[in-house]
Amino acid sequence: MATTLANMGPASRIISSLFRRSFVKKHVCASSRFMHFTYVPETPPKQLGVTTKMNFFQSITSGLDIALANDPSAVLFGEDVAFGGVFRCTIGLKEKYGAERVFNCPLSEQGIVAFGIGVATTGATAVAEIQFADYIFPGFDQIRTEMAMYRYRSGNEFDCGRLTIRAPCSAVGHGALYHSQSVEAFFAHCPGLKVVMPRGPIQAKGLLLSCIRDDDPCMFFEPKVLYRSASEEVPTGDYMLPLSKAEVLVEGSDVTMVGWGTQVHVLREVAALAQQKLNVSCEVIDLCTILPWDQETVMQSVVKTGRVLIAHEAPITMGFGAEIAATIQHECFLNLEAPIERVCGYDTPFPHVYEVFLLPDKWRCMEAVKRLISY
Amino acid sequence: MYKTVSRLLRIRVPRVACNSLVRTAAVSQARCASTSEVDKPNFPGSKSKFVSQPFLLDPDDMEGIPVYRAMNRDGVFIDESQDPKFDDNTILKMYKDMTLLNTMDRVLYDSQRQGRISFYMTNYGEEGTHIGSAAALDPKDLVFGQYREVGVLMWRGFPLIQFIHQCYGNCKDLGKGRQMPVHYGAKDYHFVTISSSLATQMPQASGAAYAYKRKKNGLCVICYFGEGAASEGDAHAAFNFAAVLDCPVIFFCRNNGYAISTPTKEQYRGDGIAARAAGYGIPCIRVDGNDVFAVYNATKLARDLCTTQNRPVVIEAMTYRIGHHSTSDDSSAYRSVDEVNQHDRSDNPITRFRNYMNRRGVWDEEKEKQWKLDSRKMVMKAFAEAENEKKGNPESFFEDVYKEMPPHIAKQRDAMKQHVKQYKEHYPLEHFQPMS
Numbered sequence: 001m002a003t004t005l006a007n008m009g010p011a012s013r014i015i016s017s018l019f020r021r022s023f024v025k026k027h028v029c030a031s032s033r034f035m036h037f038t039y040v041p042e043t044p045p046k047q048l049g050v051t052t053k054m055n056f057f058q059s060i061t062s063g064l065d066i067a068l069a070n071d072p073s074a075v076l077f078g079e080d081v082a083f084g085g086v087f088r089c090t091i092g093l094k095e096k097y098g099a100e101r102v103f104n105c106p107l108s109e110q111g112i113v114a115f116g117i118g119v120a121t122t123g124a125t126a127v128a129e130i131q132f133a134d135y136i137f138p139g140f141d142q143i144r145t146e147m148a149m150y151r152y153r154s155g156n157e158f159d160c161g162r163l164t165i166r167a168p169c170s171a172v173g174h175g176a177l178y179h180s181q182s183v184e185a186f187f188a189h190c191p192g193l194k195v196v197m198p199r200g201p202i203q204a205k206g207l208l209l210s211c212i213r214d215d216d217p218c219m220f221f222e223p224k225v226l227y228r229s230a231s232e233e234v235p236t237g238d239y240m241l242p243l244s245k246a247e248v249l250v251e252g253s254d255v256t257m258v259g260w261g262t263q264v265h266v267l268r269e270v271a272a273l274a275q276q277k278l279n280v281s282c283e284v285i286d287l288c289t290i291l292p293w294d295q296e297t298v299m300q301s302v303v304k305t306g307r308v309l310i311a312h313e314a315p316i317t318m319g320f321g322a323e324i325a326a327t328i329q330h331e332c333f334l335n336l337e338a339p340i341e342r343v344c345g346y347d348t349p350f351p352h353v354y355e356v357f358l359l360p361d362k363w364r365c366m367e368a369v370k371r372l373i374s375y
Numbered sequence: 376m377y378k379t380v381s382r383l384l385r386i387r388v389p390r391v392a393c394n395s396l397v398r399t400a401a402v403s404q405a406r407c408a409s410t411s412e413v414d415k416p417n418f419p420g421s422k423s424k425f426v427s428q429p430f431l432l433d434p435d436d437m438e439g440i441p442v443y444r445a446m447n448r449d450g451v452f453i454d455e456s457q458d459p460k461f462d463d464n465t466i467l468k469m470y471k472d473m474t475l476l477n478t479m480d481r482v483l484y485d486s487q488r489q490g491r492i493s494f495y496m497t498n499y500g501e502e503g504t505h506i507g508s509a510a511a512l513d514p515k516d517l518v519f520g521q522y523r524e525v526g527v528l529m530w531r532g533f534p535l536i537q538f539i540h541q542c543y544g545n546c547k548d549l550g551k552g553r554q555m556p557v558h559y560g561a562k563d564y565h566f567v568t569i570s571s572s573l574a575t576q577m578p579q580a581s582g583a584a585y586a587y588k589r590k591k592n593g594l595c596v597i598c599y600f601g602e603g604a605a606s607e608g609d610a611h612a613a614f615n616f617a618a619v620l621d622c623p624v625i626f627f628c629r630n631n632g633y634a635i636s637t638p639t640k641e642q643y644r645g646d647g648i649a650a651r652a653a654g655y656g657i658p659c660i661r662v663d664g665n666d667v668f669a670v671y672n673a674t675k676l677a678r679d680l681c682t683t684q685n686r687p688v689v690i691e692a693m694t695y696r697i698g699h700h701s702t703s704d705d706s707s708a709y710r711s712v713d714e715v716n717q718h719d720r721s722d723n724p725i726t727r728f729r730n731y732m733n734r735r736g737v738w739d740e741e742k743e744k745q746w747k748l749d750s751r752k753m754v755m756k757a758f759a760e761a762e763n764e765k766k767g768n769p770e771s772f773f774e775d776v777y778k779e780m781p782p783h784i785a786k787q788r789d790a791m792k793q794h795v796k797q798y799k800e801h802y803p804l805e806h807f808q809p810m811s
Contacts, residue, residue, distance in 0.1 A: 075589070100589060106619055111578045111612030115620075118582020121567060122517070124589070126582070142609075145572045146579070152775045154560045154568035155551035161778060191776045191784075215778040244781065292781035 034173065035225070036361045037265040041232035044202050048235035055231035059201035060089045060166075060222065063208040064127065066238045068097045071125050074212070076102045078112055078129030078166075086131060087168055087227050113139035113165060117147050120160035120217070127212055133169035133221055134178040140186070147217045148192035161215040166208070168224035169197070170262055170313050171359060175224075176352035182261070182314035182345070187219050188291045188323065194218040194243055195290040199264040200226065201234045206241030207288065214243060223261040246294035248301065252283035255372055256301040257309045258324060260287040263360065267311060270365040277366075280373055282309075290320055298324065299331050306337035307372040311360045316344035338375035341368040439646045440661045442693055445668035448722060450730030452668075459671055463737050469510060469667060470732055471746065472529045473502040473725050478750045479525075479535065480698075482758055483542055483556075487702040491762065492542045494556045500665075500697030502526050503724025504629055507670025508690075511678060512597060517583055518566045519576040519598040522557055523629065527599070531564045536757035545764035546808055551775070552767050573604040577613030577626070581687070584617065584624035588685050595623040595681040597674075602691075603634020605648045614655040617687035625677045626657075626689045629664065631696035636709040649691035657687050664692030665724040668731075695722070768808040769795065 044051050054062060068074050076090060076097075082104045084091035094102040105112050109130055116128035130136045136143070143165070151159035170182045187195045194216050198204035204222065211218035249264065250271045257267045264286045271282035283301050287293055302308055308328055310321040321342040328340060343360040351358060416425055445457040452458050461469075480497040487495040498505065505526025514531055518524070525538065537549065541559055544552030549561055550568060560568025567576065567583075580598035587594050604610060605628060617624050628648040632639055645651065652659035658680060662673040670692055677688035695718040699706045706715070732738035773780065773788040780788070792810055795802050 073586075073589070075585075103620070106612070106615045108608075108612045108615065110609055111581075111616045114575065114578030114609060114612060115582035115585070115616050118579035118584070119586045120582075121579065122583050122586040122590070124586040138608075141572065142575060142578075146570065146575050149570070150568075151778065153550065153554050153558070153570060155549050155553065156775045157549055157560050157562045158568050159778070194777075292777075292783055295783065 035229060036171070036356065036359050037262055038269055039200070039226065039230040039265055040268065041230075042200055042202055044233050044235050048239045049237050051233035051235050053231055054201050054234040055226075055228050056201045056204055056222070057087055057089045057227040058231075059205040059234045060208060061091060061093065062234065062236065063205040063212075064090060064093060065096070067125070067127065067209060067212045068093060068101060070238065071213075073123070073162075074101070074125035074127065075119060076127045076129070077105050077115070079107055079131045080104060081129050085129065087224060089166075089222075089227075090129070109135055109137075109139040110142055113142040113147065116163045116165065117142060117150065117160045117217075120163035121150070121158055123162065125162045125212060126160075126164070128163065128165045130165060130167040132179055132181075132224075133167040133183045134181045136165075136167055136183060139165075143187065143193070143219070144190050148190040150192075150217075152192060159215070160217050164208075164211045164214075164218045164220055166220045166222060168227070169221040170223040170225065171350070171355060172225045173355065174352065175350070175355075177349045179224075180350040180355070182221075182312060184219075184221060184260075184290045185314055185318060185320045185323075188320050190291075192217070193291060195221070196243060196288065197221040197223065197261040197290060198288065199223075199261055199286050200230050201232050203241060203247075203286075203288070205234060206239050207243070209238065210240040210243050213240065218243075221261070225262055241288075244289045244292050244294055246288055246297040247286045248283060248297065249286055250282065250284035252281035252305065254281045254305055255307040255309060255369055256283050256285065256298070256305045257311070257365075258285045258287055258298060258321075259311045260290065261313070263311050263313060266360065266362050266365060267309075270362045270369065273362060273366055274369050278369065278373065280369060282369065287324075293324070295327060295331070298328065302328050302332045303335045306335050307375075308336070308340045309343060309365065309368050309372060310340065311343040311365055311368075313345050313359060315347045316342055317347050319344050338372045341372055343368045434645055434650070437646070440649045440659070440691075442661050442663050443669050443673060444663040444666050445672055446666055446727065446731060448727055448730070450727055450732070450734055457668065457672060459668060459675075465510070466732060466735070466737055468530075469506050470725075470728055470738070471750070472526060473506050473667075473728065474746065475535070475750050475753070476502055476505070476526050476529050477725065478747075479538060479754050482751075482754045483539070484698075484702065486758070487556075492556050494702055495542065496522055496557050496701045497698035498523055498525050500718065500723065501629055501631060501694050503667045503728065504627070504664045504670055504692045504694060506530055507667040508597065508599075508627055508674040508692075511671045511674035513594055513678075515565050515592075516594050516678070517580075517587070517596045519580040519583070519596065520566070520569055521573065521576070521600045521604060521629075522569050522571075523601070524599045525557070525559065528559055528561065528564060528566050531566065533559070533561055533564050533566070535753060536761055537561070539757050539761035540764065543761050543764065544766060545761060546767040547761070547764050548767075551771060553772065574600060574607035574609040574613070576600070577604075577607075577609050578616055580624050580626075581613050581617040581620070581622045584622035584681075584687070585620055588621065588623055593682060595625060595678055597625040597627055599627045599629060601634060602628055602630040602632075602639060602648055603637065603642055605651075606634075606642055614651070614657060614687070614689070618655045618657050621685045622687055623681035623685050624687045625674065625681055626652075626687060627674070628689065628691045629694060630691050631664075631694045633696050633700070633706075633710070635700045635704060636706075638710075647691055647693075649689055652689035657689050659689040659691065661691045661693065664694035665722050665727060667724060667728050694724075697723070766807045768810055769804075770810050 081090040116126040119126035274280040325340040509527040509530035540547040542556035558569040584596040649659045649661040
């Protein structure tokens with residue numbers, strides 16, 4: 001099922017982005033390597049101790065390394081994880097922990113998910129990798145029917161809470177239909193799952209360790225465009241960040257902006273632009289956990305600002321933005337000064353050469369901010 | 376560079392030795408191919424030899440995998456060496472569990488017909504596969520089932536009344552009344568809770584077996600499924616993962632001839648399920664599922680191989696589904712009542728086992744009569760007790776979605792409670808434990 005975009009090494013990426021630049025108007029292209037966002041490194045909290053510079057995939061490896069080191073029951077498996085993974089997230093782990101703990105599986109997503117459920121039902125820790133979120137659907141039955149409902153249907157006699165499924169997700173510049181999808185909303189409709197998407201290396205490691213150690217089954221989606229493009233000082237030690245807790249990244253008073261994954265970086269830029277060009281103060285919230293999501297943090301912000309922009313890469317219809325918008329509308333009806341804006345992917349499959357027009361980029365988000373404040 | 380190597384090989388190496396050397400110099404393969412008698416394929420994907428004529432390997436030309444049988448229909452061992460030599464108590468327990476299951480099936484089937492429980496599935500004709508296999512396992516071996524393996528739980532001592540609590544979904548049900556009847560599960564009995572989706576348990580069993588291998592606990596995993604479920608993609612994943620990852624799991628197929636209305640000739644074209652095992656590199660055995668001793672011996676053999684060599688085994692037990700698929704099915708719509716009766720009379724696992732016991736002198740008509748009365752009394756007593764239990768507290772259905780209840784679910788629970796209190800005359804609260 002899975003094909004590989006394994007040659008997404010820096011060289012091929014630069015070539016392909018250069019190639020694309022000739023098609024794209026200059027002002028869209030902010031840097032020599034085209035990206036629809038700019039990653040700004042974050043500062044690690046001091047209490048987390050010694051740090052070293054890591055990019056996103058290295059921080060994932062660091063998290064997995066710690067998980068394997070501290071839990072002898074933990075195993076790591078998926079397609080091509082043994083040699084280090086097509087995105088290098090599991091590099092060196094087989095050598096360090098042995099082929100019985102870090103191993104390749106036959107090419108079958110339903111098999112990988114189910115195998116992980118089986119491991120977890122015995123109380124052992126299972127970290128399964130689906131090579132691209134786009135290829136998770138053969139495993140959908142196992143995730144939705146089995147993984148999400150194990151504890152419930154058995155009256156807590158059995159559970160698969162020690163299972164975490166990692167999958168690279170979202171746009172990457174040239175991934176087209178089957179290497180670009182943001183699939184979180186499908187899983188957000190499954191009670192029993194936790195669905196998480198980090199925005200950067202520090203956060204990815206802390207949230208991943210929380211997912212792996214959580215007593216409920218977790219879906220951990222890693223925006224693959226960040227694997228190499230996002231790097232910062234990451235604490236080398238063991239730390240966890242809370243699930244179901246949103247983060248207010250930029251404080252503001254006029255508009256609440258909610259996003260997750262790569263989109264958070266777009267929104268950060270929009271907040272700066274809006275301040276600079278429109279004198280509008282935006283509050284940027286990274287939802288971090290899609291299910292169960294942190295309603296309290298979002299509502300507190302909306303009560304303060306009265307205006308909301310929700311942005312995600314996935315198609316708009318039935319995207320998770322719809323759930324957030326409906327909840328805000330119900331909880332903050334009297335506080336709202338304008339209709340809630342959703343800037344999302346369009347209701348089409350994810351196209352190859354037209355990606356820049358589909359993404360909810362900063363210009364589309366800026367336009368929505370204008371609509372919000374002039375309503 | 377390659378040219379040089381190839382030329383060197385040609386000059387220095389005599390033809391017969393070429394075979395072993397070409398493995399390190401792939402480019403000279405073409406040269407060796409002309410000498411087919413010493414040449415072997417060097418493809419990473421297979422282990423075999425070259426042939427110089429094309430032919431299609433037709434499974435229709437192969438003989439079917441034989442059915443292993445220990446005793447004949449009269450309960451006589453065909454080969455005395457196949458007698459597992461159980462003591463009288465074990466023999467009696469085997470028989471009593473099979474027949475108690477049969478009695479429970481009859482009572483619960485009738486109770487569904489009377490509308491007292493919502494659904495039921497009987498085990499008629501397949502009792503021997505359950506008891507024979509369960510007896511060959513360690514009681515701590517982990518069981519993944521489909522739904523027609525109730526005898527396994529019975530053999531392990533799961534209390535009779537717990538089955539009935541589950542079917543009623545009352546407050547004593549371990550599953551807390553959330554699943555349909557016959558979806559049993561019990562951690563203490565190492566029997567993973569049944570779910571309705573077919574074959575989903577199969578690759579899970581492979582994963583659990585892998586974890587058991589790592590634990591070095593000396594245990595294995597057994598996974599039951601019907602021949603219909605074996606058509607699901609999950610069955611393929613299960614076999615392949617178990618074989619490639621060396622998982623100590625027994626895949627026990629109950630081939631009872633039908634998946635609801637679909638006969639096996641519309642389910643597969645090959646030699647049943649056992650014949651697939653070889654394709655995955657899995658040892659297999661086909662066994663007479665109406666012969667408890669054959670099932671026992673086969674499962675014992677499989678378990679030994681699993682636990683000593685960390686390899687999976689496929690057992691295909693040939694049986695016949697005597698009962699309807701479920702209480703929602705009338706099987707006379709797709710097979711004749713005569714066909715069913717013929718199977719029931721001529722080749723029933725319980726009858727065969729009773730013949731054996733009569734010959735052995737541990738059973739007779741008098742004992743049979745008394746046990747029928749006693750077992751029915753036991754079931755009726757449990758049934759009455761379970762029927763009188765209330766169903767759980769309505770708010771309990773919000774629990775266990777997650778280990779801890781998230782705020783949004785707690786909020787929905789509170790809203791439900793408030794609503795039901797306000798409209799209490801419209802809800803059957805008298806059947807449930809009171810809400811807090």
